Amino acid sequence: MLAVLVRRLLNVVPTIAAVVALVFLLFSVLPGSFISGMNEDGRTTIDPAVMERMRKEMGLDDPLAERFVKYLGRTAIGDLGTSFRTREPVTKLIADRLWPSLKLTFAAMLFAIAIGVPLGFVAALKQGSVLDTASMVGAISGLSLPKFWLGLMLMYLFALQLKWLPSFGYGDGGLRHLTLPAIALGVSPMALLARTTRAAVLDVLNADFVRTARSKGMGESRVVTWHVMRNALVLVVTTIGLQFGSLMGQAVVVEKLFSWPGVGSLLVDSVFQRDIPAVQGCILLIVFFFLAINTLIDLAYVLIDPRIRYG
Amino acid sequence: MKGGTSLWVGGGLVGLAVLVGVLAPWIHLTDPVLAANLMNAEIPPGREFPFGTDAQGRDIYSRIVHGARISLTVGVISQIANTLIGVTLGLTAGYWGGWWDDLVSGLTNLMLAIPSLIFALAIMAILGPGLTSLLIALGLTSWSYSCRIARAQALSLKSQGYVQAARILGYGDLRIMFTQLLPNMLGPLIVIATLGMGGAILAEATLSFLGLGIRPPYPSWGSMLSEARDQITTAPWLSVFPGLAIFFTVLGLNLLGDGLRDILDPQSVARRT
Amino acid sequence: MTTPLLEVRDLRIALDAGGRSHDAVGNVSFSIGRGETFGLVGESGCGKSITALSIMGLLRSPLSLAGGAIALDGREIQDLPAADMRRLRGKRIAMIFQEPMTALNPLSPVGRQIAEMFVLHERASWKEAWERAEDALRQVRVPSPERRVHDYPHQLSGGMRQRVMIAIALACGPDLLVADEPTTALDVTVQAEIVDLMAELCAAKGTAVLMISHDLGLVANMCERVAVMYAGRIVESQAADAIFAHPRHPYTQGLIGSLPLLSARSRHGRQKLREISGVVPSIVAYPPGCRFNPRCPAMTDICARDVPMAESLPDGGLVRCHHHG
Numbered sequence: 001m002l003a004v005l006v007r008r009l010l011n012v013v014p015t016i017a018a019v020v021a022l023v024f025l026l027f028s029v030l031p032g033s034f035i036s037g038m039n040e041d042g043r044t045t046i047d048p049a050v051m052e053r054m055r056k057e058m059g060l061d062d063p064l065a066e067r068f069v070k071y072l073g074r075t076a077i078g079d080l081g082t083s084f085r086t087r088e089p090v091t092k093l094i095a096d097r098l099w100p101s102l103k104l105t106f107a108a109m110l111f112a113i114a115i116g117v118p119l120g121f122v123a124a125l126k127q128g129s130v131l132d133t134a135s136m137v138g139a140i141s142g143l144s145l146p147k148f149w150l151g152l153m154l155m156y157l158f159a160l161q162l163k164w165l166p167s168f169g170y171g172d173g174g175l176r177h178l179t180l181p182a183i184a185l186g187v188s189p190m191a192l193l194a195r196t197t198r199a200a201v202l203d204v205l206n207a208d209f210v211r212t213a214r215s216k217g218m219g220e221s222r223v224v225t226w227h228v229m230r231n232a233l234v235l236v237v238t239t240i241g242l243q244f245g246s247l248m249g250q251a252v253v254v255e256k257l258f259s260w261p262g263v264g265s266l267l268v269d270s271v272f273q274r275d276i277p278a279v280q281g282c283i284l285l286i287v288f289f290f291l292a293i294n295t296l297i298d299l300a301y302v303l304i305d306p307r308i309r310y311g
Numbered sequence: 312m313k314g315g316t317s318l319w320v321g322g323g324l325v326g327l328a329v330l331v332g333v334l335a336p337w338i339h340l341t342d343p344v345l346a347a348n349l350m351n352a353e354i355p356p357g358r359e360f361p362f363g364t365d366a367q368g369r370d371i372y373s374r375i376v377h378g379a380r381i382s383l384t385v386g387v388i389s390q391i392a393n394t395l396i397g398v399t400l401g402l403t404a405g406y407w408g409g410w411w412d413d414l415v416s417g418l419t420n421l422m423l424a425i426p427s428l429i430f431a432l433a434i435m436a437i438l439g440p441g442l443t444s445l446l447i448a449l450g451l452t453s454w455s456y457s458c459r460i461a462r463a464q465a466l467s468l469k470s471q472g473y474v475q476a477a478r479i480l481g482y483g484d485l486r487i488m489f490t491q492l493l494p495n496m497l498g499p500l501i502v503i504a505t506l507g508m509g510g511a512i513l514a515e516a517t518l519s520f521l522g523l524g525i526r527p528p529y530p531s532w533g534s535m536l537s538e539a540r541d542q543i544t545t546a547p548w549l550s551v552f553p554g555l556a557i558f559f560t561v562l563g564l565n566l567l568g569d570g571l572r573d574i575l576d577p578q579s580v581a582r583r584t
Numbered sequence: 585m586t587t588p589l590l591e592v593r594d595l596r597i598a599l600d601a602g603g604r605s606h607d608a609v610g611n612v613s614f615s616i617g618r619g620e621t622f623g624l625v626g627e628s629g630c631g632k633s634i635t636a637l638s639i640m641g642l643l644r645s646p647l648s649l650a651g652g653a654i655a656l657d658g659r660e661i662q663d664l665p666a667a668d669m670r671r672l673r674g675k676r677i678a679m680i681f682q683e684p685m686t687a688l689n690p691l692s693p694v695g696r697q698i699a700e701m702f703v704l705h706e707r708a709s710w711k712e713a714w715e716r717a718e719d720a721l722r723q724v725r726v727p728s729p730e731r732r733v734h735d736y737p738h739q740l741s742g743g744m745r746q747r748v749m750i751a752i753a754l755a756c757g758p759d760l761l762v763a764d765e766p767t768t769a770l771d772v773t774v775q776a777e778i779v780d781l782m783a784e785l786c787a788a789k790g791t792a793v794l795m796i797s798h799d800l801g802l803v804a805n806m807c808e809r810v811a812v813m814y815a816g817r818i819v820e821s822q823a824a825d826a827i828f829a830h831p832r833h834p835y836t837q838g839l840i841g842s843l844p845l846l847s848a849r850s851r852h853g854r855q856k857l858r859e860i861s862g863v864v865p866s867i868v869a870y871p872p873g874c875r876f877n878p879r880c881p882a883m884t885d886i887c888a889r890d891v892p893m894a895e896s897l898p899d900g901g902l903v904r905c906h907h908h909g
Contacts, residue, residue, distance in 0.1 A: 018421050026433055140317075140569065144562035146513055148520050149536060149554035156543055156550065208686035215640055215681075216752065217674030217704055219667075226700065230691050249426030253517050257540070267429075268521055271436040283433060287425050306736040307690060 004308070008298050012291050019287045023280050024071045028064065080284070081277035085270070090281035094263060098285075100170060101262035104255065105247045105289075107178050108186035112243065116190035117236060120197025125224065127202065135194060142191025148253045151184035155258070168259045181258040185251055189243040193236065200235035204228050234305055241297030245290035318570025324563025332379035339373035343530045353546045363548040365538065371549065374530035375556050381531045382560060385445055385515040386508035392450030394504050397457030398496075402488050404458075405465025415458065422455040428514055435523040445524050449511045456503050464496040498575030502568055509564035516557050532557045587658040588615035589792050590639070590760055596651035597634055597643065597816075599867050608647065608867045609635055609816045611894070616760065621783070621793040623803030623824070625839070626813035629864045632796045635813075636762045638662075639794070640679050641669045656760075675705045678753035680782075682765040684745035688737040694748045695721070695733025701755035720751040724781060743774035750782060757789055764796045779806055800839050804828055812836050815865055815875035818894075822901030832903040834880050835860070874906065882907050 074081065080090035119139075123132040158180060159167030171177040204210065205228060213223045252264035259265070263282050270278035302308050331338070340360075351368035354360055362371035404415035422430075431448040438444035468474055469492070477487050518524035519533030527534050532553040539549035597609040609631040616622040624632045637643050639654055641661070654662045661672060681687040688697060698720050699713035708716065714733065721729035724747040737745055746766060753761055763782065767775040783806055786793050797803050803810055804824045811821035812835065820833040831837045838860040862879035865871060871878055877887040886906050894904045 014417065015420055015424050018417070019424060022421070022425075023433075026437060140565050141558075141562060144509065144513075144558055144565050146516050146520075146533075146536075146554065146557050146561075148517060149550070149557065152536065152540060152543065152550050153554065156547055160544055208681060208683055209689040211642065212679075212681060212687045212749075212752075213689070213700075214642055215673060215679040216701055217670045217672070218700070219670055222704075227689050227692070231689070234691070246426040249429040252428065252432065253521060256521060267432070268523075271432070271523065279433070279436065283425070283429055286429055290424050290426065305691060307738050 004302050005295075005299060008295050012295060015291060016288070020072060020075050020284065021068075023283050024068055027276050027280055028067060028071075075284070080281035083270075083278045084275045085273050085278070090277045093266060093278055094281055094285055097261055097263045097266045100173065100260060101248060101251065101255075101264065103173065103178065104181055104185060104251055104260060104262055105244070107182035108251070109189065109240075109244050109247060111182055111186035112190035112193055113240065116193030117197050119190075120194040120199075120236075121201055121229075121232075123194065124198045124201035124205065132198075136198070139191040139194040142187045143195075145187060147184050147188065147250065148257050150187055151181065151254055151257045154180045154184055168257075170259075170261050181254050181260050184257070185247065185254045188250075189247065192243060193239060196239040197232065197236050200232040201228060203235065204231045207231070230304065234301070237297060237300060237304065241294045244297075245293040248289045249286045315570070317566040318574070321563050321566025321568070321570055324559055325567050328379055328560045328563060329383060331376055332383045335376045335380055339370075339376050341370045341373050343369065343374040343377040353542070353549075355546070356548050362552045363546065365535075365546070365549055366542060371535075371552055374535060375532065375552055377530045378532040378535065378553065378556060379560070381442070381525060381529070382512045382515060382557070384442070385449060386512045386564070388446050389449035389453075389511040390504045390508045392446070393452075393454040393507060394457050394500060396451070397454035397459075398461045398493070398500065400454070401458035401461025401463075402465050402492060405462040406469055406484065406488055406492065412462075415462070419455045419458050419462075422452070427452045427510075428517060431514055431518060432521070432523060435518055440523055440526045442525060445515055445518065448518075449514055453507060453510065456507065457500055460499045460503060461496055464499070465492050468492050468495055502572045502576050505564055505568035505571055509561040509568070512557065512561055512564070586617075589618045589620070589657060590794070591615040591655040591658075592635075592639070592652070593655070594652035595635065595638065595654065596649070597631070597638055598648050598650035600646040600648070601868055604868075605650070606867050607650070607816060607870075609638075612652070612813075612816075612818055614811050614818065614821060616792050616794060618759070619787075619790045619792050620809070621786070621795060621807040623795045623797065623807035623810040624813060625797060625800050625803050625810060627798055627864050629866075630813045631816040631867075632813050633764050636679065636764050636794065636796050639762060640673060640677060642673075642679075671705075674701060674758070675756050676758050677760045677762065678756070678758040679762040680746070680749050680753050680764065680766045683769050684742055684749050685737065685769075687749060688745060690737055693734050693736055694740065694745075695735075698733075698748065698752050698755055701752060705756045716755075717751075720755050721748070723754075723785065724748070724751045726751075741774075742770050743778060746770060746774075746778050747781065750778075750785065754785055754789065754791065758791055760792045760794065761786060762794045762796070765798070766795075767802070768797070768799075775802075801843050812839065815870055816867065817875065817904060818902075819876065819905065820901065820903045822897065823899070826899060826901065832897065832901075832908040833876075833905045834882050834907075835876050838879075838881075874904075 078091065080094070082088065083090055083093055086093065116139075119135050123135045126132050155167050158165050165180055166177050167180075169177060210223060210227055213227045218226070248263065251260075251262060252267060254260070255262040255264035256268050263285055267279060267282035267286075269275075270282065348368040351360070351364050352366050354364045354368075356363040360370050360372065362375065364370055365374075400415045400418070404412040430452040434448035434451065435444055438447060465488070474487060474491050477491050482490075515524055515531065516533030516536070519526075519531040520537045522534075522537060525531035525534050527538055535553040536550060539546070539553065543550050592615065593613050595609060595612040596607060598605045599608040600606075612631075612635060614622065614624075624635065626632050634643065634647055637647075638649055641664070643649060649662055652662070653660050656672065656676065661669065664672070688694065695714055695717040698717035699708075699710065702708035702713035702716050703710060718729045718733050721732055726732050726744060726747050732740070732744075737748070740748065749766075761782075766782065767778050770778060779802065782793070785791075793807075795803055795807055800810075800812075804827065807824050809821065810824050810827050811818045812827075812833065813819065814835050820827070820831070820836050822830075822832070827836060828840065831840050842859050860879055865875065865878070871888070873889050874880070874883075874887045874892050877883045880887065884907070890906070892904045892906045894902045895908070896902050
């Protein structure tokens with residue numbers, strides 16, 4: 001277990017370093033239009049005097065290499081800089097948004113797993129049935145839905161027409177406010193999980209050891225619970241990890257639509273306010289979340305698959 | 312769903328979208344950008360305006376028909392760019408190996424770690440809104456899938472007899488890659504590009520919805536939804552039709568990709584769905 | 585005459601491909617007595633493995649049983665309800681598969697996979713079943729079984745895995761063991777050990793064996809009677825020593841001719857191995873008449889026209905050839 005963790009962390013460190021470098025370079029080498037305003041007509045929205053002061057303060061006139069080393073050093077100790085806009089540390093801005101973001105991401109993933117995995121399972125076991133066809137048509141439709149449009153439609157139906165749920169905002173952060181954004185965010189991973197689970201179960205059902213299990217005189221339900229489920233899970237867990245990891249990034253548009261105070265809406269707002277340190281911080285956090293989830297998934301593998309444990 | 316059904320339904324939907332996009336200037340009712348007429352504002356769908364009109368009195372149907380052009384342009388061009396980048400990197404990495412392979416693999420892992428929507432969003436933030444920026448942002452950020460496929464195929468193919476034979480015959484590396492390796496991986500690459508096109512169209516809509524992609528008044532489906540959002544209580548049809556257009560186009564591409572996979576790449580189990 | 589343990593009569597197995605049904609196996613009849621070892625030989629694709637699966641009731645789409653009868657102790661089992669068939673499977677008829685790596689569940693300790701047999705068929709508690717699994721491993725001579733029960737398949741060698749498969753198959757003392765190419769995937773050095781182990785354990789428990797193999801030498805050594813299958817039909821069946829001494833069917837003659845005979849080689853120095861030219865026809869394209877005719881050295885007009893009937897031989901075997909000598 002520890003060996004896997006260490007190996008995995010050693011793999012992650014260069015990726016994090018590369019992401020930090022990329023995020024720095026993106027916004028430092030090409031920041032011209034970004035700092036001076038981004039309207040196509042060339043109009044700047046920032047007072048030139050303010051801009052000059054900002055450039056000084058941010059050390060934007062120092063040589064690139066010097067700034068890079070400084071940025072790396074600061075980031076390594078968890079200092080993401082000071083927001084251009086609020087003059088607060090970016091870490092604090094993000095920390096305020098982290099809890100709502102995590103809540104939304106986890107709720108969406110929970111929804112996706114709770115529905116997608118059983119659906120894929122049943123579809124595979126009843127391959128070719130009406131239920132199978134219907135759930136796979138549903139799944140591919142779910143993958144084709146734009147999240148923000150789904151959110152908009154949910155909002156219209158359940159909030160504005162039926163008035164069952166609030167249409168936007170964080171409120172007290174409870175389930176009522178969480179439901180619609182979590183569903184809008186969770187539908188596409190749910191659809192993907194249903195498809196992956198179905199494919200995985202079909203794959204396992206064709207395995208030789210399932211034939212062995214049947215040759216032992218085992219009934220289908222026992223074949224499934226004793227031999228199919230766990231093996232299919234190994235294949236599904238990878239998809240869960242990749243989906244879960246990228247969900248915080250995918251949440252951007254849902255958070256924006258529902259005015260959910262998460263990292264995603266902070267990112268979009270910061271982009272419009274040209275708040276570079278905040279943009280960089282949000283991106284780093286989203287990538288870090290992806291890597292953290294996938295490291296955890298690798299550890300989960302160790303628990304599920306003895307070939308890795310002893311391997 | 313049977314492969315054949317997906318293929319035909321998907322092909323039909325995609326064909327319809329392409330047809331609408333190509334014929335847009337001939338089948339629209341009014342000019343999608345200029346024909347604003349406040350006298351006609353927010354008319355629900357009816358005989359004169361089949362999908363209704365927006366707050367400026369523009370015909371939604373005509374705007375959607377023109378939106379197909381933007382979506383398809385973004386989808387096709389960004390996927391051509393992604394495929395070219397991915398294939399070039401993957402093919403050379405798999406064939407040559409060594410430090411170049413390590414570098415490309417590292418780069419692929421890096422691309423995988425940054426959600427492509429976030430990467431595209433960052434690029435849009437720097438370059439500013441507009442079609443060109445969109446093509447750059449979406450064309451540069453999701454090549455990791457085709458790169459992986461090309462690399463894996465090159466690795467497994469390069470040790471095979473006919474490739475060895477070509478080498479003995481004195482074919483150059485590039486010639487071997489393009490005449491011997493590339494044709495053998497076209498199937499999976501076409502599947503990936505088809506599915507990727509759906510992803511790019513969704514990404515374009517998302518970025519435009521956030522105000523970072525195509526800006527109003529140009530009729531991108533995403534930016535139409537962005538404007539429609541504020542009028543959802545008074546004019547819900549503004550939100551319905553552009554969304555349906557995105558949905559059916561992407562659904563068509565996904566179904567087509569699934570159907571093509573059954574034919575062109577039968578071994579893969581939902582490699583990317 | 586006493587009722588044989590297993591009797592297969594006119595077995596027909598259909599393969600559905602491209603909307604048409606093909607006979608993958610047809611007119612297959614044989615019987616196995618209590619405690620007898622019976623060999624079924626043929627090249628891959630001749631239908632011997634699906635014959636085995638049909639006896640287990642494990643044919644799956646696109647294959648299905650299209651006719652004939654399979655009787656265990658005189659009672660036909662081919663139409664038994666699923667639940668009744670399940671009680672026979674593992675308990676009275678057990679099976680060993682070719683590939684011991686993939687035939688075992690990679691995520692389950694081998695002890696658990698053996699113990700399942702006692703839980704399924706003898707209503708044992710898991711605790712008791714685990715203890716008996718350890719005994720079963722000891723019987724198949726896995727060293728230090730008390731530790732090995734907790735091992736996963738990937739921690740065992742190919743030979744050890746096949747021993748585990750044997751332990752599973754023989755756990756409930758079945759009357760018939762169907763062994764489908766049990767040694768093909770193993771190292772040559774391990775093959776003999778596994779065959780000997782199987783033969784010894786089955787003899788001790790009085791278990792009859794249906795041994796399926798492409799290796800005529802192996803089958804002739806182990807079995808009392810042998811049937812040779814070609815393209816979905818039994819072309820010849822005889823006592824094991826008789827088939828070696830007097831092979832009747834040209835295909836059997838070819839098979840024996842292609843065996844490397846160590847004794848003959850040492851006598852004559854180097855001996856050239858003969859091979860049968862051509863390949864086994866595909867199920868969807870069986871030739872008319874005798875299915876062996878495109879590859880047969882003794883082929884005449886009638887072979888391409890008429891299907892040869894099975895003819896009894898004076899000493900109890902049968903052969904299906906127009907020109908058997």
